[in-house]
Amino acid sequence: MSQGKSLEHLKIVLTDIELATENFAEKYCIGSGGYGKVYKAQLEHFDSSNWSSKEGVNKYDLPKRRSTVAIKHIFNPEGKEGFITEIETLSSCKHDNIISLLGFCDEGPDHMILIYELASRGSLENYFESDDKMTYLTWVQRIKICLDIAHGLKYIHTNTDQDKQKIIHRDIKSANILLGDNWEAKIADFGLSKIHPADQEASTLNTHTIAGTNVYLDPEYKKYGRLNKKSDIYSFGVVLFEILTGRLAYDRIYTKVNKKGIAPIARHHFENGTLIEIIDHKIKEEAYGHVFALSKGPNKDSLDIFSEIAYRCLVETQAQRPTIDDVIHKLKKALQAQEKSQKENFKMSLEDIKSATQNFSDDNIVGRGSFGNVYKGVASHANGHTIIAAKRLDRRLFGHGETEYFRELDIPLKYKHENVIRLVGYCDDEIEKIILHEFASRGRLDGYLSDASLTWVMRLKICIDIASGLNFLHATDVNQEVVIHRDIKSSNILLFDDWKAKIAGFGLSLVCPVNKDIDYVIDDAAGTIGYSDPLYSKTHFLTKESDIFSLGAVLFDILCGKQSSIKLDDEHVFLPFLAKNRYQVGKLDELVFEGIKEQVDLQSFVTYARIAYQCLHHKRERRPKAGEVVIQLKRALEFKVS
Structure with a gap:
């Protein structure tokens, strides 16, 4: 490998990997393909978070840590070039939206092994293949995943460190986007990537061999062999429409009409104003994560901004496609429009809250604090009844307690996680300021x-x-x-x-x-x-x-x-x-x-x-x-x- 000794810190001996996986036992296998298999196991590896320099240090003195990792065992000897490319590329990358390479083993053609951080929620592709799984991804989550991918692309395309090489991925697709615990997205699989030297003036590489996945391939690159950053932008546009439609680019519903998959069909619907026909029905039925929603589906402005930038990514001419900065700007606007719309949708009338809490009866008080009283209530909605906790701002705090009130409102509204209290609704008028949360029964x-x-x-x-x-x-x-x-x-x-x-x-x-x-x-x-x-x-x-x-x-x-x-x-x-x-x-x-x-x-x-x-x-x-x-x-x- 071209980087020689600089990669010593990443080398892991085969015996350690065999011990961790009990000699690659099937019970540790979490995935397989034409390349080989992926295993999940506990393994000791180099700890980059506690080290700033690796030069001139004995590898036994380097900081290490033990964690649960993904172990990719490559069986196919034809994968040697991609194996080396993956190591050389990822060993120079450090970004939260790029999968981290934790180590590798290269002990002969039968033992080409890559060790990655574990993305606990698997690949984005899996969430299109199952109707049940995709329901976990709200419209806001989907936009955030897209933003993560875009930030990862910006990093590899335009790294500000001039000493570092620029990278063209060449195989951006949902199968190569991995999801972490908090649904953060990470770009993976750099085996086909092309490294673009920082000092090379030309922004386009002319290649004789076309590589990538057909339905995601930039048509100009496929036809003329001209490869540049805009080729990844096209592939990303395909992923954006997968996320919007809830279907993979090569879903049979597309390929039976056109072998090129989703791209020409998405362009057709966008140009004819019929995009609503192919949008994922789960998005259209989404009630913003709570039972009191007055309307369903994504905010129109958010949807329009998102679909417009996705369409521009799919323009067939490279020069006319947007830059990654343009894409990030538009995705942020789409997210802001959706979040603003959601806040309005959480508003509840004072009369409904009074009804739920028996007109703020003392018998319903379950807590008291500097903010005011907390009442237990039963709120009615179209699907039945929900027990809620109503936090009522003490009127004596009006004028100087609003800052805390809006923090209590805005943070749970924007930051949704299974271990963060969930907002149910709120009332904000001249005489009352009330926040409604899910009721913590214990x-x-x-x-x-x-x-x-x-x-x-x-x-x-x-x-x-x-x-x-x-x-x-x-x-x-x-x-x-x-x-x-x-x-x-x-x-x-x-x-x-x-x-x-x-x-x-x-x-x-x-x-x-x-x-x-x-x-x-x-x-x-x-x-x-x-x-x-x-x-x-x-x-x-x-x-x-x-x-x-x-x-x-x-x-x-x-x-x-x-x-x-x-x-x-x-x-x-x-x-x-x-x-x-x-x-x-x-x-x-x-x-x-x-x-x-x-x-x-x-x-x-x-x-x-x-x-x-x-x-x-x-x-x-x-x-x-x-x-x-x-x-x-x-x-x-x-x-x-x-």
């Missing part, structure tokens, strides 16, 4: 901390839920805005019938703009003493790591069966600092809640305690990311249940 987490019926396994699962929700808010995808909660604590974690945990209480949260530093100076530090990051409280300098400290405090609440502020020897102390001290002297086990002590397996305890302690590190940069906390908590759970 109430707040702090009510169960000292309850022995909440077992160690249940507690671990709750912790994983909290960390997963925080990982989503902190936006592992660089193209999302980042939400810093600022008040993570046990009383802001709500529990449901199945003990699923969801993050709530967004009144103090901040939304950080896209592509800007996540460091903010705040005039007045906010949060709850005992959970709030002491460095933030002291300096008023807020980062995502401030939430990580608070998460660590909650982890110790759950382990110790106590809230952050406790009484010890007639003095009030804060649990995070006490637990940190006991951990350092090897006596943390003394603080473990008696009701679960016998259930806590040693390996599970050690793994849990270590990551909770790391969350409380006095240096921000030494605290783990929320995603790493999820990984370690899952390991703690595996030790317990294995």
Whole structure:
């Protein structure tokens, strides 16, 4: 390989892979094709997140970590060229919307193996092949997936580092788009890609061999062999229409009419104003994720903006296609139009809320706070009845409590995740400001901390839920805005019938703009003493790591069966600092809640305690990311249940 020793850090020996997969046992196989098979397994690999330079260092001294990975075992000897291209291309890429190459093994023609980060939700293609699966993708989710792909393409096409090569993918298609936990999209499979040297003036490569997948192929490239960035734009346009129609480009409904698949049919419908005929019926029936929707289907402006840019990507002449920046701009506008429309659709009348809460009866009050009272209600809608929680802003706060109100409204509306409280509706008029959430039947987490019926396994699962929700808010995808909660604590974690945990209480949260530093100076530090990051409280300098400290405090609440502020020897102390001290002297086990002590397996305890302690590190940069906390908590759970 051309990069020689610079790839030593990525090499993984065959015996390690065979051990991880039990010699490529079928139970680890998650996919197969003409190239070979893909396996899912736990494997130790180079940890790029903890290393900045790899030159001149013994490979045994390099940082490593163990994680669940995807292992692609290539059987076909004709795949050697693509195998090398994949390694050389991906080893130079680092972007959240490009799949990460974690390692490789090259020990003969029968052992060409690539190790990737695992995209837990599989390929985008799978969600078109099954009617049931595609229902999981809302119109907003679909636009965000498209934006992710576009950002990935921008990175490989126009990397701002002039020392790096530019890349033309040549095989953009839904099968090569992988989806992560939070539905973030990552471009994969660079085996056919062409590397374009940074110092090469010509923007077009003339090739003799045409490569790619027929129904996605740029017609100008296919006919004349002229390859450039606009060839990928055409293929992306095909994917945009797949996402809009809910059908693969080579679906028989298209190929029986035209061997070129979806592209000419999409162009025809767009030009004749009949695109509505081929739009996925699930989008048209979508009720914006809640039962009180007054209308269905995507916002017209959003749909028009999306379909217009998708159509422009499919223009047959390369020069007339939009740039990737144009595509990103239009997709953002389509997303903004849809999100604005959704907010209007969540409005509920004051009379309906009064009816649901028995005119805000005291008997319906289930919570009180600085914001006001929370009422349990039963709201009627076309499909029956839904139990809701109505959070009513105290009128005495009108004029200076609206900031918290709008945060509580806007964040759950925009940031949807299974571990973030779901907005049901709202009322905003001159006399009332009310937010309606799904009702958490089991109430707040702090009510169960000292309850022995909440077992160690249940507690671990709750912790994983909290960390997963925080990982989503902190936006592992660089193209999302980042939400810093600022008040993570046990009383802001709500529990449901199945003990699923969801993050709530967004009144103090901040939304950080896209592509800007996540460091903010705040005039007045906010949060709850005992959970709030002491460095933030002291300096008023807020980062995502401030939430990580608070998460660590909650982890110790759950382990110790106590809230952050406790009484010890007639003095009030804060649990995070006490637990940190006991951990350092090897006596943390003394603080473990008696009701679960016998259930806590040693390996599970050690793994849990270590990551909770790391969350409380006095240096921000030494605290783990929320995603790493999820990984370690899952390991703690595996030790317990294995």
